[in-house]
Amino acid sequence: MTRVRWVVTCVAVVVIGLVIVLAASLGRSHDTSGGALVKHPAPAFSLPALGGGKVDLQADAGKVVIINYWNDWCIPCQQELGDLQRLWSTYRTDPLVAYVGIVHDVHAQRDITDYVQTEQITFPVAFDPGERTALAYGVTGQPETFVIDKHGVVRNWISGPIDLAKLESLIEAYKASA
Amino acid sequence: MAGPGALGDFAVVGGAVSAALGAGTLGLGLARRNSRLVDAGRRFVAPMCTAAVLTFVAMEWALFSHDYAIKYVANNVANATPGLFTFTAAWGALEGSIILWVVILCAYVAITMLAFRRRRRDALVSWALLVQYLVCLFFFALMVGPARPFATQSGLIPFDGNGPNPLLQNHPLVAFHPPMLYAGYVGMTIPFSFAIAALITGRFGEGWLADTRRASLIAWGFLTVGIVLGAWWSYEVLGWGGYWGWDPVENASFLPWLTATAFLHSVMVQERRAMLRVWNISLIIATFSLTILGTFLTRSGVINSVHAFSQSDIGPWLLSFLGVIVASGLGLIAWRGDRLRTPGRIDSLVSRESAFLANNLLFAAFALVVLTGTVFPLLVEALNNQQISIGAPYFDRMSLPIGLALLFMMAVAPVLPWRATAGEVLRERLQVPAVCGVVAMAFVVVLGYRGLGPVIAVGLGAFCVAGIVRNFAIAVRARRRAYHERTVPALARTVRSNPRKWGGLVVHTGVVVVAIAIAGSQSWGTRREVQLKKNQTVTIAGHQLTYLGSSIVRSPQKATLKVRVHVRHGGDDFGVYAPAISTFPGSNQGIGTPSVHVGLLNDVYLSLIEAPDDQGRVTLQVGINPLMMWLWLGGGIMAFGTLLCLVPAKRKQPDAVAPPERELATVGAGT
Amino acid sequence: MKGSRARLALWVVLGIAVATLLVVATRSGPATARSRADSIDQRLKCPICGGESVADSNSDVSRSIRALVLQEVRAGKSDDEIIAAIQRSYPDSSLLPAASGLGLVAWGLPVVAFVLAVAGLGAAYARNRRDPRRVASPDDEALVAEARSDG
Structure with a gap:
């Protein structure tokens, strides 16, 4: 395998990984706020x-x-x-x-x-x-x-x-x- | 039923069919080497472009006639929306922005085909057209399928629409920023299509680079202007006092800019030394892919963004398209791998070509930083199911060393000759600029400015600009001596002799101005939240601000609460500024409009945070932002430099009396 | 010869001047409570406004956090303590990737890639120097001819 093909293969692997990550993110909700305290001690006040x-x-x-x-x-x-x-x-x-x-x-x-x-x-x-x-x-x-x-x-x-x-x-x- | 909706639907389908027929006929012709089919395939450009224009016209017709039966119209204009913002509503939301994309794309295709009309039988041009047809087909298909702009409402037709997103009816820049940015994005299609054609036809010499030189430059220029206008729009509209937040939407426009800039530089190495062929083809494929990736990131809703973009289900389409582009690009490179081997090599580490290599490494690293920072949270979410964020501090830290290194390269590279250099020559050429750089650093330090990053940026900036001025001065002096010309005509003829080189140096000047403005505004500014009673005065960084009073202005479009603030600095009276909060019908969210005193050295940036409370106190955010004007001016200089690069070069002057080569340090390939 | 020595001296002087200026440039006065609070605010993410930092956002939460940070700084807490305390109730509030675990990838990936690229180019260059092919092979000639014919 020539050097060019070797590099192309590496890049292809990275890009496939990236596309999989992006596809997995589709349709996921990103509501990050709130609820962090659940199962933790309530802060005193x-x-x-x-x-x-x-x-x-x-x-x-x-x-x-x-x-x-x-x-x-x-x-x-x-x-x-x-x-x-x-x-x-x-x-x-x-x-x-x-x-x-x-x-x-x-x-x-x-x-x-x-x-x-x-x-x-x-x-x-x-x-x-x-x-x-x-x-x-x-x-x-x-x-x-x-x-x-x-x-x-x-x-x-x-x-x-x-x-x-x-x-x-x-x-x-x-x-x-x- | 006649009307804008019917016309629009018809035009969209017509465009898709033309693109498909064009691609099919041309593809068949090329595969069978049948020149009659190829000729026939080319004829579909005209109907396709007509369809694109008709789609746009139909959308404007629908918007101006308030045809609320169409969902897009009902969601994006209202009866009270002023004409300008009714016009710009055509690209204010997803479906409309695809129309704009297609119109610009078709314009590029048409202009390219006109420019190549004499070589229309050329296989390279035909394959490029085929690629362009396929890209057009994809975007027309988006409008036929998941993002139909003329989809109609179900149920009752409303009497009034929702109006544009409040942020998009606040400032006339929305009329310029998106079209410019898109002209940059979309323009990358042309060099991309020629690169693919070069791979297919096996003609990956320097021909396709020469053919797309102008297209790449034009697209790059538009992208630059689009990004700067976007920053300006953020600054004038969003009210947080900044202009660049490393938001995914901003990164999406910056990523292709970085790779395109790398491309513009590395093509010169290929033209001159026939090296870096694979690299150049990869760069332009990467640039085009990044425009699609950016569109995916900002339009599919996978990333939270400050910019209120409508989400939609075109995500999977864009992702698949991205996959196809990258796969075919990589596949073609792998297929042609052996023949792409470059004949040239680098002779010395201190030479122009290795400077270009270093420049490309830095730009690639920069792009990788931006890409990592943008996509990494998604990766962590996918692997760990954990939410993390990466924001400005990460990008600032990572990009500072890269930015400074680029400034340094910009100062040194243009004086490096091709192939090899003697240290003595280099020292002689850099002497005066280096002294200027040190003097500039000393100047800002003595004035009391501190901070490693910005002080180095000022020094390197002066170093670089002094080098550029020296270059111009030597060339002009040589012409004056040789041809006895006066300074101005000598300058003009110098530029004409090699527009790409001298234009490039002007662009560099703009970049330096922008870099210093960024460094200064990030490091030497002040921001305070203040609460003021009526007629109370506060002093911030030497500026006196007095709250005079407030008023409410109502119009059918919006209700605006304005707060009048008198701004003075020492003995200078800057006048009265009125930051405001507006509420638009159909939205209960108050939209702040900052008010800015623009100054040569400092802007005074006022935004209203809280309306007068029960004791009549208002809360204001006050920013003293240094050097902001220079940021916009720097952008203007970059645009001007790009225009200079596009000036047709004058045929070679009699070389015998040309200025001595030793002093002709070149940015471009000195033809 | 004399001229070149004077020239060399100029570069030495310039180097010393730059070093001195840089040392002075880093000597800003002691950080005030407000400037420390500002830099913490820039590292914190506003919980409700996309990717905006607490420093940039004018939402109610961000303004409350800003006030809290300033108070904690004045109370003598360290930057990391303050950020950790805020992360307890707003876990996704750091704008910097962690300096451990997966976060290291975000910091390291661009750096490693850059170093690898430089090393690769260096190796290629070294190979070229060891084996300078002054005479073009017929293969090379063919490639050049092909490239020219494209023009």
């Missing part, structure tokens, strides 16, 4: 609560915790608001379940106070100054919901509006597990 006081994740140790990042101007957040309020009403007295709504916007503090009143929201709302907590949870948009089990491990990450029935069944499952 202690955040100022609406109406004074603090919301502290450590205070809820041993409980199943639902954390929801939301905002008053985000339309899918408005859609799931009723469901979240229902979820809160169901579990507010349950010693094994806690719920936190974290507002995902630095400047929103004042608007949120009005909004919570007009929408008659009663679930606990916390603010996240500088969005440090959101960054620790790998949040990229709103709404995003995290389910944390009794051992403080993130079990689920939900992007977009929640499915109430599904979320409730998850909570029951984590409550029941040791």
